[in-house]
Amino acid sequence: MVITPEVPDSAKWYVVHTQSGHENRVAITLKTRVESMGLTNNIYEILIPTQEKIKINKGKKITIKEKLFPGYILVRMIVTDDAWLAVRTTQGVTGFVGTTDQPTPLPENEVKAITAFGEQAAPKFQSAYTISEAVRIIEGPFTDLLGTISAIDEAKGKVIVLVSIFGRETPVELDFLQVSKI
Template sequence: MKLKVTDQKQTPEDLIQKVEDPNHIVVTTDAPASARWYVVHTQSGHENRVAITLKTRVESMGLTHNIFEILIPTQEKIKISKGKKVTIKEKLFPGYMLVRMIVTDDAWLAVRTTQGVTGFVGTADQPTPLPENEVKAITAFGEQAAPKFQSAYTVGEAVRIIEGPFTDLLGTVSAIDEAKGKIVVLVSIFGRETPVELDFLQVSKI
């Protein structure tokens, strides 16, 4: 006797794994010129889950003629993890996402009542569209070619040098250059504080 297998309902996390870019979800490419971008406030840390849930709701509610695109602005950064450089996508505005849509009562309600959404940016009943120049600036910033480093350190923090001629010396962070992945550490040499420029990989927290 064959047992009947019941299909399990896919969770937002399952769907996130299947989309090409969970930070840029295109519901439909047929957006008219009248569609505008709106800023939606979400629970911080749940932006991708909210975005995929909204897409699913839009499709099931037949609102693909009103809601067209969801964007979570991100920028690539290089993070030092376990002594290795790892490229990650860092959210530019945690707790926010952009939705390209034509605002109608049904479309507004679909977004506003999506789990994890806390509201639109604007008045209570009338969300404010984002100016086109701001949309272009945000997308251009996120598409910058050279990824920046994400520093795990702060100015004034004590660190240990773990590589190079100053290995095992302790020092204090005096400057951080995330664009180059460099850190300046003040170390005591001959009784004087001397600035030493190092790579993020050459220091560790104490």
């Protein structure tokens, strides 16, 4: 969330600790406070690092944005007494990462790595399954057979299920949508 497009070199990224699950609300509140207090020359950008993942919900694939660091946001700012106080007293903020007197800036290469990681092209599946969980195959040539998950590949959205065929455990690779929990 960009507040001011022109950012001087002296502005650094800082990690702000928030109440978990309130990152979006804190970012919106902080942006509003910065604009109303006239601190756009000190606080330039607020970032909530996220990554797109594919989640299976009721048999359908949906894309969600998952927070990389729940309970934390990144703020690009020049630390002054007013800017520090504005961020620190925003509802939902519990503090800066660093010492109690002075926040510690993030190195620029770490910020670039975080943003690059969040912008990876191929979203990953988010599995609702765990290894050794019992499942029923609901689609394909092994429909209605029961098995146990032996491996999960979230990148491909596949599971390997051990199915008992002719008295032997046989591994079968299936899509997340082809199995259901028992």
